[in-house]
Amino acid sequence: MASSAGPEIERLIQLLGRLPGMGPRSARRAALALLKRREQLLDPLARAMTDASARVRPCSTCGALDTADPCTVCAAPERDGALICVVEEVGALWAMERGGAFRGRYHVLGGLLSALDGVGPQALRVDELVSRAGDPDVREVILALPATVDGQTTAHYLHERLGGADVEVTSLARGVPVGGELDWLDDGTIAQALRARRPA
Numbered sequence: 310m311a312s313s314a315g316p317e318i319e320r321l322i323q324l325l326g327r328l329p330g331m332g333p334r335s336a337r338r339a340a341l342a343l344l345k346r347r348e349q350l351l352d353p354l355a356r357a358m359t360d361a362s363a364r365v366r367p368c369s370t371c372g373a374l375d376t377a378d379p380c381t382v383c384a385a386p387e388r389d390g391a392l393i394c395v396v397e398e399v400g401a402l403w404a405m406e407r408g409g410a411f412r413g414r415y416h417v418l419g420g421l422l423s424a425l426d427g428v429g430p431q432a433l434r435v436d437e438l439v440s441r442a443g444d445p446d447v448r449e450v451i452l453a454l455p456a457t458v459d460g461q462t463t464a465h466y467l468h469e470r471l472g473g474a475d476v477e478v479t480s481l482a483r484g485v486p487v488g489g490e491l492d493w494l495d496d497g498t499i500a501q502a503l504r505a506r507r508p509a
Contacts, residue, residue, distance in 0.1 A: 318344070370441075372417030372434050374399050382406075382415060389413045391448045393441060395467065397421055397455060401491035405453060410500035413451075416441060421459040422466055433463075435470060442474040452480040452509055456487045468509045480509040 314322070318340060326336035343351040367373070368380035375381055382388060382402075392413025396402050402415050418433045442450050450471055454460040464480055471478050482505030485494065494502075
């Protein structure tokens, strides 16, 4: 941390350093870039963050972030309501949408089961998913979760919980690399994995 900086700059650096992928050096460089280009970067960013904080909320149906409730995807009449794609976080939903291969609806879990981190089913939006899957119009639930230990544990648990619903439960094909996160995959890989999905 730069000891010659004032408390306001130190606070900016500390907050930037909490962002994913931002270490102390990257945070200092970002803070300096923002401060040097106040009118072009810092002021518009501050306004955008204030607006986002005031207006962006989770969708009460799927859990995605949007300024409308229901969100844009849930409200779109052309989306196929018979298909629900389950993702870990909103970033994975955005990755799926980038590929343009899926035209159904989504369900954001809000994380993954993790005994190590103390994350149990009650911390996720599992009950909401089971309720949505019970809708007679829903015919398939696609588990688009990471190919990690926690992702596979969560998928297995969801498959069991959805056993009472009259839906087909599928998961993405193994075009998704083991240990990979959806948000880091290219659009073609996501589209291919979605087309080659199989029973969970």
